[in-house]
Amino acid sequence: MTKQAIGKTGGKNEMAFRDFTLQIVVIMGALCGAQATVASAQEDMVLGSGITSQPTTATELGVPFSERSLDANAAGDASDEVALELARLQAQIDELKQASKISQEPIYVYPEESPAMACSPPEVSKFPTVRLTGFFQADTAWFHQSERNIAAVGGAEDGSDFRRARLAAVGNVWDNVAYSLEMDFGFPGRPSFMDVWVDMEDVIGDVNLRVGQFRQPIGMEGLTSVKELTFLERSLPFALIPFRQVGAVAYGTASDDLMTWAVSGFRFPTDVYGGSVGENGGYGTAARVTGLLVDREPGNVRFHVGGAYSFIDPSNDLLQYRSQPEVFVSETGGGVPAAVAVNTPFFVDTGIIDAEHTNLFGAELAASAGSFYAQSEYLVSVVDQIGGPTVALPGAYAYAGYFLTGEQRSYDKKNGVFGDVVPNCSVDKDGGIGAWELAVRYSYLDFNDANVQGGRLSDITAGVNWHWNPHTKFQLNYIHAMLDSPVNGDSDASIFAMRAHLDF
Incomplete structure (x- = not known):
């Protein structure tokens, strides 16, 4: 009134x-x-x-x-x-x-109550909230290459590097709106944009919406946090995935969190600063569905299946896939002589492909029982070339792990991936042995098809992980890389790598 x-x-x-x-x-x-x-x-x-x-x-x-x-x-x-x-x-x-x-008294007029308008703001708002989080990973690697391998890819230098050094502010600005602002000071951008997004919960029913830069919903290993990886790096087929891109994703769970789903749209490609420009395309979409067919406690008995698809129309009709042998060290401070490589070389590389678009298909299997767990994926990118034939570039991996000290690998039902490790007896001032984990993996990536001759790489990796506590671990990997180069033939390299990891 x-x-x-x-x-x-x-x-x-x-x-x-x-x-x-x-x-x-x-x-x-x-x-x-x-x-x-x-x-x-x-x-x-x-x-x-x-x-x-x-x-x-x-x-x-x-x-x-x-x-x-x-x-x-x-x-x-x-x-x-x-x-x-x-x-x-x-x-x-x-x-x-x-x-x-x-x-004579003040009169307040309230709108007619309806489901969309009826609300009463809190007397004292507790928002926004903020929490500082982060982690670092310090790596050291030693390479031993055959002469033919050096001729095929160049010399790989021994070295040490902070593989990742991240700081993030996370929290909520309202009871249904969360955010993440994460930067990495170890990546080439120094800092590079990582997870920078706003997340809105239950925007339509149980559907959540995320907008910004985030990991696209394709690949079980790709969606597993680097803080919880079994090995130092993700497997070779990870090179096919459109990883962090700028866009929007709708996602949720169903059947009492036994199923996950996600559908996204994004710009492609996105640089280390979250930017993307270009003509003749520059867009992509991705979708993933997973199901937990068996979920039985006690015993940590689980069986996971999943499938994913991504369509990409690359910016300026240009596309390139390449990969290192599941390890990476670099030096960008200018202290290395000009004739010495400052980055671990790429072992396989398609070169630049004139691509109309590409279709990426993925399939997942994973299982756990007690202290044992296993995971595998198959990915294939079908590239429709401009002025050339359609080529198929496949990759796959399979690995298994076991805890000697009786721990179990957790499962994240919200994201459909394996989760963290909590030692039964952490190392502290009074003793404790932590959690000891053994793992082995085989992976391959094939970039040889028709006019695309980027090489075929297979890796066998053995790893030992020592989890001191839920936030500190040390990792040792031995990687045997076997390269089939169209020009230089077969060659191999042996790599030892170590990592110290701490997160908070």
Whole structure:
């Protein structure tokens, strides 16, 4: 209600109050006249003399009677009627007083309640919230290459590097809106944009929406956090995945969190600063569905299946796939002589492909039982070339791990991936042996098809992980890389690599 409306209401109440006040004055006059008449009649009755008082006219009283006297019964009836009229007037006066009081108080007008508008903001908001998180991974690697391998890919230098060094601010700006702002100071951007997004929960039913830069929903290993990887690096087929890109994704779970789904749209490719420009394309989409067919506790018995698909129309119709042998160290500070490689070389490389678009298909299998777990994926990119044949570039991996100290690999039902490791007895001041884990993996990537001759690489990796506590671990990997080069033939390389990891 506006201030003008409130003023009108107060004015009407005041006019009504004045009208009733005038009525009161008239009635009081009538009451006095009635009392005088009653008194005169009583006086006549008491004296019995036949002498009466002076006549009281209707003009003096303002009432519709003009008789000079009343008998006792008539006087009693008049008195009762006046009393009733006074009671009625008193009730109306009380109502007017209350209305006048209310009209002076502030009036709040609320919209008609509906499911979309009915809300009451909290008295004291606890938002926004913020939490600082991060981790670092310090790596050291030693390479031993055959002469033919050096001729095929170049020399790989021994070295140490901070593979990742990340800081992130995460939290909520409202009870259904979360955010992440993560930067990596070890990647070439120094810092590079990592997970930078806003996440809105239950935007339509149980559907969540994320907007920004994030890991696209394709690949079980790709969606596993690097803090929880079994080996130092993801397997060779990871090179086929459109990993972190800028876009939007709708996602959720179903069947009591036994199934996950996600559908996204994004720009492609995105650089280390979250930027993407270009013509003739530059867009992609991805989708993933997983199901937990077996979920039994105790015993950590689980069986996971999943499938994924991605369509990409690359920016400027240019596409390139390449990969290192599941290890990476570099030096960008300028302290290395010009003739020495500053990065671990790519062992397979398609070169730049003139591509109309590409279709990427993926399939997943994973299982766990007690301290044992296993995981595998198959990926194939079908590239429709401009002015050339359609080529298929496949890759796959399979690995298994086992905890010697009895721990179990957890499973993240919200994302459909294996999760963290919590030692049964962490290493601390009073002792403890932590969690000891053994693992082995085979993976391959084939970039030889038709006019694309990027080489075929197979890796066998053995790993030992020592988890001191849920936030600290040390890893040792031995990698035997076997390269089939169209130009230089078969060659191999042996690599030892170590990592110290800490997260908070």
